[in-house]
Amino acid sequence: MGRVAEGDERAFTELVRRFQGRVTNLISRVLNDREASEDLAQEVFVRVFVHRRNYRRGSKFSTWLFTIAANLAKNEIRRRMRRRNWFSLDALQEMLGDSTSHLADPTEGKEKSLMRQQLQEAVGKAIASVPEKYRLALVLRDIEGFAYEEIGEMLSIPGGTVRSRINRARGILKRKLTPLMRREGMT
Amino acid sequence: MNCGQARNIFGAYWDDELTQAEREWLESHFTSCASCRRDYDQLTQTLEAVTHLPRVEVSAGFADRVLVQARRRSPVMDRLPVAGRRWIPITATAALLAVLGGMVMQWSGMPLAPRRPAAPVALQQPVLVEPRPATPLEAARARSQTPDASLMAGGQEVTDSLFDHSEDVEFILDPVTLRKGRAHTVVRLQPEPARGQQAVITF
Numbered sequence: 001m002g003r004v005a006e007g008d009e010r011a012f013t014e015l016v017r018r019f020q021g022r023v024t025n026l027i028s029r030v031l032n033d034r035e036a037s038e039d040l041a042q043e044v045f046v047r048v049f050v051h052r053r054n055y056r057r058g059s060k061f062s063t064w065l066f067t068i069a070a071n072l073a074k075n076e077i078r079r080r081m082r083r084r085n086w087f088s089l090d091a092l093q094e095m096l097g098d099s100t101s102h103l104a105d106p107t108e109g110k111e112k113s114l115m116r117q118q119l120q121e122a123v124g125k126a127i128a129s130v131p132e133k134y135r136l137a138l139v140l141r142d143i144e145g146f147a148y149e150e151i152g153e154m155l156s157i158p159g160g161t162v163r164s165r166i167n168r169a170r171g172i173l174k175r176k177l178t179p180l181m182r183r184e185g186m187t
Numbered sequence: 188m189n190c191g192q193a194r195n196i197f198g199a200y201w202d203d204e205l206t207q208a209e210r211e212w213l214e215s216h217f218t219s220c221a222s223c224r225r226d227y228d229q230l231t232q233t234l235e236a237v238t239h240l241p242r243v244e245v246s247a248g249f250a251d252r253v254l255v256q257a258r259r260r261s262p263v264m265d266r267l268p269v270a271g272r273r274w275i276p277i278t279a280t281a282a283l284l285a286v287l288g289g290m291v292m293q294w295s296g297m298p299l300a301p302r303r304p305a306a307p308v309a310l311q312q313p314v315l316v317e318p319r320p321a322t323p324l325e326a327a328r329a330r331s332q333t334p335d336a337s338l339m340a341g342g343q344e345v346t347d348s349l350f351d352h353s354e355d356v357e358f359i360l361d362p363v364t365l366r367k368g369r370a371h372t373v374v375r376l377q378p379e380p381a382r383g384q385q386a387v388i389t390f
Contacts, residue, residue: 009254016250021242028243038245042253049257123236142237167198174233181232 001061005052012052016045019062022144023069029139030073031080032128040076044069066146067154070136077132119180126176134169141166190216193223197230 003011023044028037047068048055055064130138140151141162152162193216199205200213217224 009258012257013250013254016253020245020249020253024245024249025243029240034243037243038249041245042249042256045253046256046260049253050260119236120240123240127237138237142234143240163198170198170230170234173237174230177233177236178229181229181236 001055005055012049019065026069026139026144027073029127029143030135032124040072044072063150063153070154122180126173130169130172134165137162137165138169190220190223197227
């Protein structure tokens with residue numbers, strides 16, 4: 001990052017290649033929007049380059065990078081919420097309903113890959129339906145694997161708050177996904 | 188500990204953040220409480236589904252596109268450092284001092300500028316210019332109806348335009364004076380009261 005701060009474009013490209021997957025994945029899981037996630041991830045890296053002089057040497061680069069990513073994802077969620085009820089519970093119910101009826105239909109078959117795909121879509125929608133402040137903490141922890149302290153730094157909240165938010169998010173997810181898993185014979 | 192307390196530490200158990208004593212207690216609780224065991228199983232299945240979601244991969248050329256965007260958005264000022272705009276605070280301070288100074292002087296009764304006696308203002312009478320008639324006949328008619336232009340000019344000297352405007356020339360012949368076989372005619376080039384030099388025409 002030191003080289004990037006001095007304007008080294010090759011170093012910047014290396015940095016992008018190293019983190020592009022994680023940043024895109026984080027945004028994709030938070031927004032549940034594959035197409036938009038790449039554009040937003042691009043914006044994250046552009047901001048890193050434009051504001052590279054603001055990076056404090058000695059601090060962890062990934063924390064700074066994911067702070068920017070989390071903030072942009074948060075802004076995007078709020079922008080969409082203003083426009084329409086993007087992550088409505090009705091949509092989730094609809095998705096879960098479709099998934100189960102589809103699986104229950106003997107004419108469609110019960111291929112495992114299809115089941116897995118349906119389940120993944122349902123999980124993605126369930127994550128997207130968790131309230132924003134819990135969702136970011138959950139994705140940073142359970143999908144990106146950051147430590148609580150790092151998440152606290154990224155979201156500018158104390159470690160205890162991070163823990164409680166993640167527990168709340170996990171509880172919400174469990175309540176939403178357990179019925180689906182039960183129907184599919186996973187529990 | 189009861190079931191409520193056990194459920195409160197499910198997350199920490201999943202994250203492996205419990206002390207050894209807490210972990211041992213929870214595991215022993217699971218053997219005796221089927222409800223908590225089932226609850227924890229549901230949580231682990233949920234979290235496994237979340238953690239095993241497929242990773243989203245970026246499309247080819249992502250890093251290059253980012254670099255192009257970054258170059259476009261990177262300000263030119265960043266590459267060519269320039270001196271800060273120091274003139275802005277200096278100008279602002281000077282303007283502030285000027286305003287404050289003016290206010291203090293006004294408050295203390297001092298005149299902002301030394302008063303000078305008012306200079307006499309030269310008043311000039313407006314000069315009325317008579318419209319030029321198109322033909323000599325109209326000119327003669329106009330002269331008979333309106334007063335003389337020189338009178339209207341308030342006695343000011345009128346520009347000599349005798350030779351340019353023949354129709355404006357008026358000859359007033361005084362009685363001819365005969366002096367020893369020669370006739371002298373006095374011609375006043377300018378009518379009364381603006382008397383001009385007299386010309387003597389010798390026949």
